[in-house]
Amino acid sequence: xxxxxxxxxxxxxxxxxxxxxxxxxxxxEGPHTVGELAEPFExxxxxxxxxxxxxxxxxxxxxxxxxRRVDCSLQPEPLRSVADWASRTESFxxxxxxxxxxxxxxxRRERAASDPAGEGGVS
Amino acid sequence: xxxxxxxxxxxxxxxxxxxxxxxxxxxxEGPHTVGELAEPFExxxxxxxxxxxxxxxxxxxxxxxxxRRVDCSLQPEPLRSVADWASRTESFxxxxxxxxxxxxxxxRRERAASDPAGEGGVS
DNA sequence: TACTAATTCAACCGAGCGGTTGACTTTTAG
DNA sequence: CTAAAAGTCAACCGCTCGGTTGAATTAGTA
Numbered sequence: 001x002x003x004x005x006x007x008x009x010x011x012x013x014x015x016x017x018x019x020x021x022x023x024x025x026x027x028x029e030g031p032h033t034v035g036e037l038a039e040p041f042e043x044x045x046x047x048x049x050x051x052x053x054x055x056x057x058x059x060x061x062x063x064x065x066x067x068r069r070v071d072c073s074l075q076p077e078p079l080r081s082v083a084d085w086a087s088r089t090e091s092f093x094x095x096x097x098x099x100x101x102x103x104x105x106x107x108r109r110e111r112a113a114s115d116p117a118g119e120g121g122v123s
Numbered sequence: 124x125x126x127x128x129x130x131x132x133x134x135x136x137x138x139x140x141x142x143x144x145x146x147x148x149x150x151x152e153g154p155h156t157v158g159e160l161a162e163p164f165e166x167x168x169x170x171x172x173x174x175x176x177x178x179x180x181x182x183x184x185x186x187x188x189x190x191r192r193v194d195c196s197l198q199p200e201p202l203r204s205v206a207d208w209a210s211r212t213e214s215f216x217x218x219x220x221x222x223x224x225x226x227x228x229x230x231r232r233e234r235a236a237s238d239p240a241g242e243g244g245v246s
Numbered sequence: 247t248a249c250t251a252a253t254t255c256a257a258c259c260g261a262g263c264g265g266t267t268g269a270c271t272t273t274t275a276g
Numbered sequence: 277c278t279a280a281a282a283g284t285c286a287a288c289c290g291c292t293c294g295g296t297t298g299a300a301t302t303a304g305t306a
Contacts, residue, residue: 012139083209191273
């Protein structure tokens, strides 16, 4: 658990970028240096370095200097926080039917709304 | 599953904002109108409306017009995509020890790196 | 010692974001 | 019919983001 809300902001933010998710995916296979991580991309090294810094700040990556290079390794806890938040939210939603009635009423309201207009969805 | 990568971008992006996560939390209890959702915040209605639009675009919320108001309801699929991605990535990472050796070597490299310098973490 | 490799830093750029305001549309109420 | 309610839209503001370039730092190497 632990999930301070401030962290969730930066973790979700960090994961909102495809390059950064790709870096995470690469690191899921094991540690890599910044240079190794940068190779697959056409970005500059500095660019990738900045991405890694974002991941570090979000606690998703640990960077430890090793000679003139820096080894990066995945830190899985924030991933668990994200998965937890999402699935807790989803299962809370799923249990919103304290009574079966709830869902029936929701459905009815929905239909009542979209029927006269002729369709679902908002302008 | 289904998770088109493009979607993950917008979903993670949508969830990176605390106001938007709060809206999701509110909607997890059941449908609400835009006005109802806006009440708890000190933002303008237009501001909240924009947030909801972001959630809609990410597929997290369905808006259906009902008279002069708009009913918003949570759509749980993207939450599952997020939870799936995070936990799949994490468990792939957890299985990176094809051999026990792997982890031992990783640890050794880490220690070798941080020992002479005197600590872990990068400048 | 001087040179090169690996990485970060600082400054900069254009684009997008979060938020406000004010006009506008549509629906309900008097 | 007129007026108010509920939302959205468009324009705008300041700030952060993703990315580049070029200089600076740090560590191996000849």
